[in-house]
Amino acid sequence: MNLPTDLKYTRSHEWVRLLGGGKAEIGLTDFAQKELGDIVFVNLPQEGDGLVPGETFADVESVKAVSDIFSPIGGTVEEINEELADEPEKINQDPYGAWLIRASGVKEGETLLSAEEYRAFLAGKEGA
Amino acid sequence: MELRTPLCAWHESHGGKMVPFAGYRMPVQYETGVIAEHRAVRTKAGLFDISHMGEVLFAGPDALANIQNLVTNDCAGMPPGRVRYTPMCCENGGVVDDLVVCRMGEGRYLLVVNAANRRKDVEWMRAHLSGDVKMEDISDRVTQIALQGPAAPEILKKVAAPASIPEKYYTLVEHGTVGGISCIVSRTGYTGELGYEFYTGPKDAQKLWELLLEAGRERGLIPCGLGARDTLRLEAGMPLYGHEMDETVTPFEAGLGFAVKMNKSDFIGKKALEGHESPERVRVGLKVTGRGIAREEQDVYTGGEKIGRTTSGTFCPFLQAACAMALVARNSSAAGTPVEVDVRGRRLPAEIVPLPFYRRA
Numbered sequence: 044m045n046l047p048t049d050l051k052y053t054r055s056h057e058w059v060r061l062l063g064g065g066k067a068e069i070g071l072t073d074f075a076q077k078e079l080g081d082i083v084f085v086n087l088p089q090e091g092d093g094l095v096p097g098e099t100f101a102d103v104e105s106v107k108a109v110s111d112i113f114s115p116i117g118g119t120v121e122e123i124n125e126e127l128a129d130e131p132e133k134i135n136q137d138p139y140g141a142w143l144i145r146a147s148g149v150k151e152g153e154t155l156l157s158a159e160e161y162r163a164f165l166a167g168k169e170g171a
Numbered sequence: 172m173e174l175r176t177p178l179c180a181w182h183e184s185h186g187g188k189m190v191p192f193a194g195y196r197m198p199v200q201y202e203t204g205v206i207a208e209h210r211a212v213r214t215k216a217g218l219f220d221i222s223h224m225g226e227v228l229f230a231g232p233d234a235l236a237n238i239q240n241l242v243t244n245d246c247a248g249m250p251p252g253r254v255r256y257t258p259m260c261c262e263n264g265g266v267v268d269d270l271v272v273c274r275m276g277e278g279r280y281l282l283v284v285n286a287a288n289r290r291k292d293v294e295w296m297r298a299h300l301s302g303d304v305k306m307e308d309i310s311d312r313v314t315q316i317a318l319q320g321p322a323a324p325e326i327l328k329k330v331a332a333p334a335s336i337p338e339k340y341y342t343l344v345e346h347g348t349v350g351g352i353s354c355i356v357s358r359t360g361y362t363g364e365l366g367y368e369f370y371t372g373p374k375d376a377q378k379l380w381e382l383l384l385e386a387g388r389e390r391g392l393i394p395c396g397l398g399a400r401d402t403l404r405l406e407a408g409m410p411l412y413g414h415e416m417d418e419t420v421t422p423f424e425a426g427l428g429f430a431v432k433m434n435k436s437d438f439i440g441k442k443a444l445e446g447h448e449s450p451e452r453v454r455v456g457l458k459v460t461g462r463g464i465a466r467e468e469q470d471v472y473t474g475g476e477k478i479g480r481t482t483s484g485t486f487c488p489f490l491q492a493a494c495a496m497a498l499v500a501r502n503s504s505a506a507g508t509p510v511e512v513d514v515r516g517r518r519l520p521a522e523i524v525p526l527p528f529y530r531r532a
Contacts, residue, residue: 080188080199080398081206083486084464084493104464106205106402106486109515128462135204 045073047139051115052161053154058139059115067116067149068142071103074165076138080105082131087123087143094118094146097154101143103134118149176222177314177376187396193286195223198396208399209406209488212362213529215391216320218383219400225289225310226370229280233302238272238280240439241296243422245432249274254341254359257430258422259292260440264447265418266425268292269410271359275345281355281370283315285412299439314376318383319366319403321531322390327367329386331356337367350382361400363407364531405494406487408456408527414467414482415454415496423447424498426454426526452479453504456528457512459493461520465512471497472511472518478503481512487528494528495521 050058056075060068076082084104094100099111100120122145127133133141156164173196183189187198198220200208211217229238238246244257253274259267268288273281284292293308300306318326327336327349335347337358347356347369354371371379384392401411410416416425421444423431428448433441459465465484470477479499487494495512503510506525511518 081204081488083206083488086463104486106488107199107398109464109466132206
C-alpha cells in the first residue's frame with residue numbers, strides 16, 4: 044500500500060500535505076480511491092469556505108455511490124483543483140498527486156496520523 | 172451466511188471485489204473497474220457470473236395454465252425454444268417480480284426470476300398453483316453465465332456449432348453444447364447488446380467460464396461484475412425490480428404494457444389493472460443537464476412543483492452522461508420537459524428524454 048511518509052493521514056482516509064506558512068493540500072489516500080472505485084464526479088467547496096476538522100467539506104461520486112470527504116484540518120479554502128472537474132479519474136490514477144483543495148490558515152486537527160500509524164490502522168481494519 | 176456461486180473462488184483469485192448481493196457473495200467489479208468493464212461490453216464483450224438468479228421449473232399437463240394465471244403476458248402457443256419477458260402481478264396490480272418464461276421441450280417451462288426475489292417468488296407461485304402441475308426451484312443446481320457485447324456472436328462461434336446457437340433474440344437452444352459442455356444457450360441479456368446467457372450445472376461452471384474467456388481473449392472479452400451490469404441496463408433503459416417497479420407500481424406505470432395481455436382470459440391482477448392501461452404516473456428517462464449525478468429516490472420538480480421521484484440513476488460510462496429513470500405525473504412527462512432533481516438539497520437541472528438512453532447500432 045502506497046503511503047508517502049511526508050504526509051499526515053486520517054482514519055477517514057484523507058491525507059494532508061503541510062506546505063509551511065500555514066498552508067496545506069488535502070486529498071484521498073490510495074486505500075480510499077480503491078474502495079471508491081472509478082470516480083466520476085467531484086463536488087468541491089468554494090474558495091473562501093471555512094474548514095473544520097472532522098467536518099465534510101466535499102464529496103466524490105463513484106459510479107455507484109456518493110462519499111463525503113472530511114477535513115483533516117481547520118482553516119480556509121484557498122484554491123480548488125479545477126482539473127478534477129473534467130478529469131475526476133485523476134484521483135484514482137494519482138491519489139497523492141491529485142489534491143482536492145489547498146487551504147490557508149491551517150491549524151492541525153487532533154487526530155492526524157503518521158504514515159506508520161495509518162498503515163497500522165489499515166492493517167487493524169483488515170484483521171477485523 | 173452468504174451463498175457462493177460455483178465461480179466464487181475464481182472471482183476471488185482473479186481480482187474480484189466481492190460484495191454481498193441478494194444473499195450471495197458476488198463480484199461488483201474486477202481490477203479493471205466498473206467503467207472499463209461497462210465500455211468493454213459496449214465495444215467488445217464482457218462475461219458475467221449471474222448464477223444468483225433464480226430458476227423455477229414447471230412441468231405437467233397444467234403447467235401452462237398455471238403460468239398463464241401467474242404472469243401478465245400471454246405464454247400460449249410458444250414453440251419450444253421461445254422466451255418471453257413478463258411481469259408477475261399481485262391482486263392489486265402491483266408487480267411481484269419481472270421474469271422470463273422459457274418454453275422447453277416436452278411441455279416443460281423454465282422461469283428465470285430476479286435473485287433478490289427468488290424465495291418470495293417461489294412461495295408466491297406455490298401458493299397459487301392448481302391442477303396437475305409440478306413446480307421445482309432448481310436455482311441451486313443451475314449456474315448462469317452471460318456473454319454480452321458486439322463480439323459475442325463471433326466468440327461463441329469459436330466454441331459452439333451452429334445447431335447450439337439460437338439465431339433470433341428471445342429464443343434458446345435447450346440442448347446446446349459449448350466447448351463440449353452441455354448447456355442451455357439463450358439469446359437474451361440485460362445489457363442492450365448482442366449476447367447470450369448460458370445455463371449449466373455447477374460441476375461444469377468453471378470450465379465453461381474459463382473456456383469462454385479463452386475463446387474471447389483476442390476479441391477483448393473481460394470478466395465484468397454487478398456494477399457494470401447495473402450501469403449497462405440503466406444506460407439501455409431497462410427496468411430493475413425494486414427500483415422501476417415493485418408491489419406499489421403497476422406494469423403500465425412501469426412502461427411494461429407491451430407485456431400485459433388484457434385479452435388473456437384471466438391472470439392474477441387483471442381485475443385491478445382493468446381501466447388502468449393509461450396510468451396517472453409513468454416511467455421516463457432523465458438526462459442531467461447541470462453538473463452532478465442524479466441517483467435513485469430523489470424528488471423531481473418542474474416549474475417548482477414536485478412531479479415525481481427518480482427510481483434509478485448513475486453516471487453512464489459509455490454515453491458519458493448522468494442519466495436517471497423516474498416515475499412522474501403523466502401530464503408532466505413529455506420529452507423535452509426541463510426538470511430539476513433534488514440531489515441532497517441542491518436542485519440539479521435535467522431534461523426528460525425518451526427511453527432508452529442508448530440503443531445499439
